[in-house]
Amino acid sequence: MMRRVYRCLLWLHPAAFRRQFEEEMLWIFDEAADACGAAALFSDASVSLVRQWLLRSGLWMWVVAGIAGIIPLIIAFGRLAIRRLPKAFARREGQISFWIVDHSPTIAGNPELAESELLNMEFARCKYATTG
Amino acid sequence: MKEDFDKFLPLSPAALHILLALVSEDRHGYGIMQEVGRQSVNRYKLGPGTLYDNLEKLLNQGMVEEPTRRCLADDPRRRYYRLTGFGRRLLATEITRLEGVVRKARSHLRVRPEKG
Numbered sequence: 001m002m003r004r005v006y007r008c009l010l011w012l013h014p015a016a017f018r019r020q021f022e023e024e025m026l027w028i029f030d031e032a033a034d035a036c037g038a039a040a041l042f043s044d045a046s047v048s049l050v051r052q053w054l055l056r057s058g059l060w061m062w063v064v065a066g067i068a069g070i071i072p073l074i075i076a077f078g079r080l081a082i083r084r085l086p087k088a089f090a091r092r093e094g095q096i097s098f099w100i101v102d103h104s105p106t107i108a109g110n111p112e113l114a115e116s117e118l119l120n121m122e123f124a125r126c127k128y129a130t131t132g
Numbered sequence: 133m134k135e136d137f138d139k140f141l142p143l144s145p146a147a148l149h150i151l152l153a154l155v156s157e158d159r160h161g162y163g164i165m166q167e168v169g170r171q172s173v174n175r176y177k178l179g180p181g182t183l184y185d186n187l188e189k190l191l192n193q194g195m196v197e198e199p200t201r202r203c204l205a206d207d208p209r210r211r212y213y214r215l216t217g218f219g220r221r222l223l224a225t226e227i228t229r230l231e232g233v234v235r236k237a238r239s240h241l242r243v244r245p246e247k248g
Contacts, residue, residue: 021184027209028161032162032180040177043179044180056185
């Protein structure tokens with residue numbers, strides 16, 4: 001059972017490394033599992049697995065390239081979000097104008113109510129402008 | 133022609149121990165692990181993953197080679213490794229460098245060298 005798990009760990013290594021050293025590493029496992037302890041051999045194989053994929057196979061270059069590619073995207077999206085704020089602000093201004101046009105009969109009929117409504121909207125606009 | 137060892141030095145602890153283990157004779161992987169343990173009085177333990185990662189590098193750099201002749205009675209899974217002339221000279225250069233480091237450290241710390 002232990003040998004199978006160890007073999008699986010070796011099987012996960014890059015093919016070139018596996019072809020060259022798999023049989024020998026299995027042989028060492030057979031010889032040394034009792035003396036060194038299977039846990040130590042498993043942890044060594046796990047570290048080796050990470051090292052072989054990340055450092056020796058050149059995968060680290062892809063990881064670095066991926067991170068280097070994502071950072072400008074995050075910055076670009078961040079800037080886009082900041083630019084959208086004034087647009088939202090302008091939309092709010094536009095809503096007030098539309099409200100005046102839509103409610104012009106009400107304004108004419110009940111100017112006090114219209115004034116209070118407009119004051120509420122202006123208060124909301126100022127609050128929006130200060131909080132951003 | 134003078135060999136340029138600068139790009140290989142300093143050696144990593146694992147590479148140094150592996151080369152030292154191969155100085156006296158050709159050894160297979162498990163033999164190297166045991167010899168490293170013996171030389172360091174079990175203070176430095178080398179696992180198969182670390183061993184073969186370093187052996188791969190040492191083979192590619194020409195410090196270690198695989199002898200073509202093998203004993204027929206041996207387990208076919210065993211592969212032997214041998215220190216090359218280049219590896220031996222590089223190891224000697226590294227030992228000289230380490231001696232300089234130890235000398236310097238001793239003079240700074242005012243530690244007397246052990247006799248024997």
